[in-house]
Amino acid sequence: MKALVWTDKNAVEIHERDIPEYKNKVLIKVAYAGICGSDVSVFMGKHPRARTPLVMGHEFTGTVEAIGDGVETPLNVGDHVVVNPLYYCGRCRACLSGNAHVCRSLRLYGTDTDGGMAEYTAIPEKNILKLPSELPLKIATLIEPVAVVIHGFRMIRKQFYGSAAVIGLGPMGLLSALMLKDAGVSHLYCIETNSERAERARSLGLEVIDPVACDSVEYIRNKTDGEGVDILVEASGSAAAAKSMTAIAGVRAEILLLSVFKDAASIDLRTVNFAEQTIIGSRVYTAVDFKDAIDYVKNNTEKLMHVISHVRPLSDAQKTFDEIVSGKTNTMKVLLEINPKL
Numbered sequence: 001m002k003a004l005v006w007t008d009k010n011a012v013e014i015h016e017r018d019i020p021e022y023k024n025k026v027l028i029k030v031a032y033a034g035i036c037g038s039d040v041s042v043f044m045g046k047h048p049r050a051r052t053p054l055v056m057g058h059e060f061t062g063t064v065e066a067i068g069d070g071v072e073t074p075l076n077v078g079d080h081v082v083v084n085p086l087y088y089c090g091r092c093r094a095c096l097s098g099n100a101h102v103c104r105s106l107r108l109y110g111t112d113t114d115g116g117m118a119e120y121t122a123i124p125e126k127n128i129l130k131l132p133s134e135l136p137l138k139i140a141t142l143i144e145p146v147a148v149v150i151h152g153f154r155m156i157r158k159q160f161y162g163s164a165a166v167i168g169l170g171p172m173g174l175l176s177a178l179m180l181k182d183a184g185v186s187h188l189y190c191i192e193t194n195s196e197r198a199e200r201a202r203s204l205g206l207e208v209i210d211p212v213a214c215d216s217v218e219y220i221r222n223k224t225d226g227e228g229v230d231i232l233v234e235a236s237g238s239a240a241a242a243k244s245m246t247a248i249a250g251v252r253a254e255i256l257l258l259s260v261f262k263d264a265a266s267i268d269l270r271t272v273n274f275a276e277q278t279i280i281g282s283r284v285y286t287a288v289d290f291k292d293a294i295d296y297v298k299n300n301t302e303k304l305m306h307v308i309s310h311v312r313p314l315s316d317a318q319k320t321f322d323e324i325v326s327g328k329t330n331t332m333k334v335l336l337e338i339n340p341k342l
């Protein structure tokens with residue numbers, strides 16, 4: 001089989017490998033694998049845990065090719081499936097208290113061990129969820145990032161009927177903005193510097209502010225009678241966003257940190273005091289968030305399709321990663337098409 005292997009800083013190669021051993025596991029024929037921001041940091045050699053050689057990919061879908069000896073499962077060969085890529089120790093305090101998604105030694109298929117950017121991958125049965133047959137495997141690759149947003153939103157205690165803002169309209173920010181609209185926010189302000197990303201969002205009916213052309217703090221303050229927004233989703237990971245988020249958020253606002261900051265960022269904590277704001281940390285998703293993301297994607301296929309900007313063959317993977325890293329191509333969610341016939 002063909003496997004895309006991360007071999008060195010900024011280098012991936014297609015290797016011919018044996019189909020993985022699948023005793024006590026389920027063998028999946030992979031259809032599509034999404035490229036996540038964390039795959040890009042692996043590719044660039046910046047991920048703290050990833051080691052070469054590695055088959056990346058934790059956002060993938062496919063069909064059940066074979067069920068290994070010793071596996072009891074309701075799955076059948078040919079079923080459409082998605083993989084929850086998280087695995088955990090089961091012994092630490094987080095795991096014991098039912099919060100395995102923040103396990104002290106949380107691991108992912110595609111980051112810590114081989115994942116989905118190969119024609120076949122072998123995964124334990126408990127990590128595999130059956131997809132409704134009417135849900136196309138291409139759009140179903142968004143289940144994992146949608147689960148991240150669902151998890152973040154479930155951490156917000158405020159009602160969604162007030163105003164909201166999203167900083168950063170990459171795939172996570174765009175998903176958040178679309179899902180906040182669904183959740184019933186009264187006004188939604190999005191902030192994005194990349195003009196093509198902004199245009200994509202505008203074409204979906206979102207209001208987008210370019211913080212370079214206009215002072216986004218002042219703009220949102222003016223539009224909200226000086227109050228600021230009730231809910232703010234930080235999806236850019238940029239230091240400038242960290243500085244402005246407490247000023248955009250209003251009194252008793254909740255600020256959800258959806259993206260991971262590349263470096264320690266500075267925040268004006270005085271506003272957090274004086275306005276009694278809450279900053280919410282959020283990491284991946286629980287098993288229930290992941291399960292519910294399947295239904296969300298199924299029920300919103302047409303809208304979510306706009307989050308996928310490119311579908312590339314596995315043979316173009318090096319070029320595709322290079323383009324994403326260079327920032328020259330306007331990419332939103334990019335998928336690798338691995339077994340195009342599925």
Ligand SMILES: [Zn+2]
Binds near residue numbers: 038059144145
């Ligand atoms: Zn991801």
Ligand SMILES: [Zn+2]
Binds near residue numbers: 090091094095104
């Ligand atoms: Zn644990």
